[in-house]
Amino acid sequence: MTSQPDQTVRWRESDTAHHLHPFTDYKGLAEEGGSRIITHADGVHLTDSEGRRILDAMAGLWCVNVGYGRPELAQAAYDQMLQLPYYNAFFKTATPPSIELAAKLAELTPKGLDRAFFGSSGSDANDTMVRMVRHFWALKGQPEKTVFLSRVHAYHGSTMASASLGGQAAMHGQGGLPLPGFEHVMPPYWFDYGGELSPATFGEAAAQAVEDKILSIGPENVAAFVGEPLQGAGGVIIPPETYWPRVQDICRKYDVLLIVDEVITGFGRTGHWFASEYYGLEPDLMILAKGITSGYLPLSAVMVGPRVADTLIAEGGEFFHGFTYSGHPVACAVALENLAILEREQLVEKVRDDTGPYLARRLAELRDHPIVGEVRSLGLVGAVELCADPATRRHFEPLGKAGTICRDHCFASDVILRAVRDAMIVSPPLTFERTHIDQMVDTLRTCIDRTARDLG
Ligand code: PLP
Numbered sequence: 001m002t003s004q005p006d007q008t009v010r011w012r013e014s015d016t017a018h019h020l021h022p023f024t025d026y027k028g029l030a031e032e033g034g035s036r037i038i039t040h041a042d043g044v045h046l047t048d049s050e051g052r053r054i055l056d057a058m059a060g061l062w063c064v065n066v067g068y069g070r071p072e073l074a075q076a077a078y079d080q081m082l083q084l085p086y087y088n089a090f091f092k093t094a095t096p097p098s099i100e101l102a103a104k105l106a107e108l109t110p111k112g113l114d115r116a117f118f119g120s121s122g123s124d125a126n127d128t129m130v131r132m133v134r135h136f137w138a139l140k141g142q143p144e145k146t147v148f149l150s151r152v153h154a155y156h157g158s159t160m161a162s163a164s165l166g167g168q169a170a171m172h173g174q175g176g177l178p179l180p181g182f183e184h185v186m187p188p189y190w191f192d193y194g195g196e197l198s199p200a201t202f203g204e205a206a207a208q209a210v211e212d213k214i215l216s217i218g219p220e221n222v223a224a225f226v227g228e229p230l231q232g233a234g235g236v237i238i239p240p241e242t243y244w245p246r247v248q249d250i251c252r253k254y255d256v257l258l259i260v261d262e263v264i265t266g267f268g269r270t271g272h273w274f275a276s277e278y279y280g281l282e283p284d285l286m287i288l289a290k291g292i293t294s295g296y297l298p299l300s301a302v303m304v305g306p307r308v309a310d311t312l313i314a315e316g317g318e319f320f321h322g323f324t325y326s327g328h329p330v331a332c333a334v335a336l337e338n339l340a341i342l343e344r345e346q347l348v349e350k351v352r353d354d355t356g357p358y359l360a361r362r363l364a365e366l367r368d369h370p371i372v373g374e375v376r377s378l379g380l381v382g383a384v385e386l387c388a389d390p391a392t393r394r395h396f397e398p399l400g401k402a403g404t405i406c407r408d409h410c411f412a413s414d415v416i417l418r419a420v421r422d423a424m425i426v427s428p429p430l431t432f433e434r435t436h437i438d439q440m441v442d443t444l445r446t447c448i449d450r451t452a453r454d455l456g
Contacts, residue, residue, distance in 0.1 A: 098327030123157025153234030203240030267291030271352030
């Protein structure tokens with residue numbers, strides 16, 4: 001592979017001519033001259049086609065938990081491909097890696113989540129969950145319990161059901177979403193919704209919004225409440241500590257299943273294997289993807305607790321659902337090795353005891369900047385809210401412009417961060433060292449300065 005400038009030009013032209021990217025403004029990208037082309041990666045760095053080294057403070061899309069360039073993962077895939085590159089889990093067959101991975105996930109996830117249904121993406125896992133839960137309630141003689149409750153700004157994927165479950169207004173604006181049967185409530189987002197309330201009081205109010213919504217729909221119609229423990233793609237919205245205990249109680253009170261989407265927060269991101277442990281959650285189902293293989297291969301799982309699983313097994317007959325790649329042996333073999341790396345290198349503990357608290361300290365230093373309204377983080381996921389007036393939490397107008405400017409400055413400085421509205425988001429590999437955090441935060445400060453100057 002060459003990385004000559006003319007090769008880059010050819011790739012860009014071809015990319016613009018033939019490749020429709022996800023979540024991309026096609027006209028805008030073409031006007032900018034096309035994509036930045038990433039050709040290599042090692043550790044926590046990417047290299048582009050012009051040979052520039054980039055610090056990846058987003059771990060790809062929040063997923064490369066063990067970092068890039070792991071020979072063990074390549075070896076696991078190679079060995080499994082030679083031994084058995086593919087076989088399915090339909091019609092009473094299984095493969096050793098899928099069996100071993102299901103058992104390993106049962107061991108790692110919170111108590112009771114003892115069964116795994118595999119897919120290839122967080123989106124398809126959420127679709128599986130929707131069908132499974134509606135099937136469950138029908139088996140229980142309550143077929144009217146079909147409505148899924150989630151939050152504004154939630155992200156649960158891009159398929160019809162998972163995007164309906166999500167609370168992204170821009171996504172709902174395209175393709176006739178949300179589908180009927182998906183309702184959304186206020187997120188526990190103090191910065192935007194908290195007004196004069198303290199975060200703790202606001203957390204209770206946001207939980208109360210869940211109860212009010214259940215009552216307005218009728219508990220007899222509500223199948224489940226689905227939430228990310230902290231809302232990642234919605235802007236790293238970290239709920240006040242008062243929120244989840246109340247929401248969990250409300251779900252139990254009205255016999256509404258509690259489902260946590262740990263696609264981002266799973267596998268050590270928050271300094272715990274799963275954020276459910278941190279928040280004291282005992283979900284009925286859990287959605288996993290991303291960090292399960294550190295993104296090396298596509299894989300997802302719906303972890304199912306005894307209430308749903310026992311009914312499905314005892315009374316469900318055939319579950320008419322599955323994917324060609326459910327339990328793909330190569331993806332499962334890579335996942336097993338990825339989990340072994342997380343354990344061997346104690347990466348979850350490293351985030352909990354060292355780099356997580358260090359990130360929090362370093363981000364807190366940005367709080368004195370005149371356009372920083374709030375900083376928040378848990379483990380190695382965090383956000384810095386840019387705003388026009390930190391005292392009143394008044395946003396810049398139009399919302400999103402400051403974030404985009406700042407993100408582009410970071411990108412030009414060879415650090416990849418993400419902007420959600422005007423929140424600057426970080427979610428680096430769990431192998432990030434303190435020096436990487438320093439580089440990231442120092443670059444971010446410089447880029448916030450530049451953004452403030454650009455905005456006049
Ligand atoms: N759920 C959450 C919480 C996510 O953040 C994402 C993706 O970012 C998804 C589900 C969808 O996963 P995928 O992109 O693998 O379909």
